[in-house]
Amino acid sequence: MGRNLQIQLNENEAYTQAFHRSNELLFQRMTNPLLFLDIIYRLTPMYSELKKSLKIIHGLMSDIVRERQNYLATNGHATTTGKIGKTFLDTLLTPTNTGKVFSFQDIREEVNTFVLAGVDTTTSAMCYVLYALAKYPQEQQKVFEEMQNIQQSSKLPANVDFNELQKYKYLDLFIKECLRFYTVVPLTGRQTTSSTRIGERVYPAGVTVWINLYGLAHDPHLFEDPDEFRSLRFAEEKSLIAFSYLPFSGGPHICIGRKYALMIMKIMTIKILEQFQLVLADPQENLILMAEMVLKSKNGINLIFKEREKSSIINY
Ligand code: HEM
Numbered sequence: 001m002g003r004n005l006q007i008q009l010n011e012n013e014a015y016t017q018a019f020h021r022s023n024e025l026l027f028q029r030m031t032n033p034l035l036f037l038d039i040i041y042r043l044t045p046m047y048s049e050l051k052k053s054l055k056i057i058h059g060l061m062s063d064i065v066r067e068r069q070n071y072l073a074t075n076g077h078a079t080t081t082g083k084i085g086k087t088f089l090d091t092l093l094t095p096t097n098t099g100k101v102f103s104f105q106d107i108r109e110e111v112n113t114f115v116l117a118g119v120d121t122t123t124s125a126m127c128y129v130l131y132a133l134a135k136y137p138q139e140q141q142k143v144f145e146e147m148q149n150i151q152q153s154s155k156l157p158a159n160v161d162f163n164e165l166q167k168y169k170y171l172d173l174f175i176k177e178c179l180r181f182y183t184v185v186p187l188t189g190r191q192t193t194s195s196t197r198i199g200e201r202v203y204p205a206g207v208t209v210w211i212n213l214y215g216l217a218h219d220p221h222l223f224e225d226p227d228e229f230r231s232l233r234f235a236e237e238k239s240l241i242a243f244s245y246l247p248f249s250g251g252p253h254i255c256i257g258r259k260y261a262l263m264i265m266k267i268m269t270i271k272i273l274e275q276f277q278l279v280l281a282d283p284q285e286n287l288i289l290m291a292e293m294v295l296k297s298k299n300g301i302n303l304i305f306k307e308r309e310k311s312s313i314i315n316y
Contacts, residue, residue, distance in 0.1 A: 018056035023120065023293040025050045030189070030210075031291075061108050061115070069093060069104075088114060118257045121184050124294045126265055128182035129175060131287070131301045133269075134278040136229055139174055144273055146170040165266050173231040175265055179247035181229050186214035186291040188249055213246055214291065276305040 025046050029035045041047050068089050086094070092107045102110075133140040150167050192207045203209060218226040222244040223233065248255035255261070272278075281302035288298035 014056055015060050018053035019116075019120070022050055022053040022057065025053070027292045030187070057112070058108065061111050062104075065089065065093075065104065065107050065111060114257070117255070118261070120294050121255075122257075122261050122264065124296070125179060125182075125184045125261065126268055127297075127301045128184070128295075129178045129265060129269055130272070130278055130303055131280075131297075132174070132178050132181070132229060133273070134280045134303050139229070139231060140273070140278060142231075143171050143174055143269070147270060147273060162263060165263060168266060168270070170231065171266055171269060173234045175262065175269070176234045176245075177229060177231040180217045180223070180245060182289070182295055183214040183217045183247060184295050185247070185249070185293070186295050187211065188213060213249070214295070216244060216246060219244075272305075275308060277308055279304045279306055 028046065029041060035041050035044065035046070072090070072093055089107075089111060092102055092110055095101045133143065146168060187210055189208050189210045192203050192205050192209065194205050196203045196205075196207075196209075198209070216222065220226055222241055243250050248258040248261075281304050285299070285302065287301070290296045290298055
């Protein structure tokens with residue numbers, strides 16, 4: 001969006017808390033049929049808490065949009081130059097070729113969707129990538145060796161770019177397996193718009209159907225030894241059954257940010273592994289995973305970043 005929120009500093013603590021609390025409250029509602037009817041939900045303290053949290057979130061988003069609107073009004077709309085494109089927010093704020101402009105409300109909704117759908121998911125996914133590197137040292141070794149081999153066999157540009165990333169085949173398999181094993185979005189839903197048959201059952205229009213993405217990723221009928229972390233499963237000949245691997249969901253509402261997310265996760269993994277070896281803080285500790293809007297670890301993810309010996313650091 002072109003605005004650094006400094007979200008990890010105290011200044012925006014209220015926003016961070018509101019963001020996490022609203023996620024918890026929404027997930028509670030999603031998974032409790034007693035809270036389904038608006039007329040009942042509105043009577044609960046959860047509803048007023050949710051309203052309070054959403055007010056904080058909308059407030060910050062509105063400030064960001066307004067601030068940028070004012071900036072563009074004073075400085076003119078940016079044009080795309082060279083490799084640097086416009087930010088997402090600037091694109092929304094720029095009138096289309098036909099002169100159409102989005103309303104303030106529309107823009108805020110879009111910004112909200114992207115922030116809510118893109119930030120916590122990618123952060124969680126990246127935490128599980130780092131955890132898996134530490135938990136499975138042989139996987140970390142393979143990813144690291146691949147990095148070293150690529151460096152030896154070709155001249156690398158100063159920055160890792162999209163084409164360069166295509167060479168990291170094992171890293172790709174590893175991240176695919178991370179996203180299966182730690183299903184970042186464990187549950188999603190769809191509403192039937194007409195009478196719909198799923199297997200033996202027929203659902204009338206207007207029914208919400210929950211889809212257990214975590215269960216799908218750990219179903220032994222779809223993945224051999226699903227509780228084993230094995231990146232190479234994605235390199236095997238056996239093709240995946242359609243719609244069995246859905247870390248980014250599927251169909252018309254498949255994640256719009258999936259390519260971007262994969263790209264930044266790969267870049268971050270490479271950059272971190274260049275400098276550090278990852279080790280579990282307590283090798284005896286097992287993660288206690290909790291389903292929320294995104295998969296959470298009850299006690300956090302406790303890792304040690306061990307600085308690599310200077311001689312093993314890859315110079316890009
Ligand atoms: C590893 C990171 C990510 C994961 C695991 C993930 C997962 C998902 C999933 C499962 C859905 C579909 C939900 C459903 O079908 O009900 C979704 C939708 C969406 N995601 Fe992502 N996402 C990630 C990163 C991102 C990023 C970085 C962005 C934005 C830059 C983004 C933007 C969106 C949007 C806008 C939607 C809604 C699409 C629609 O309804 O048409 N996501 N994501």
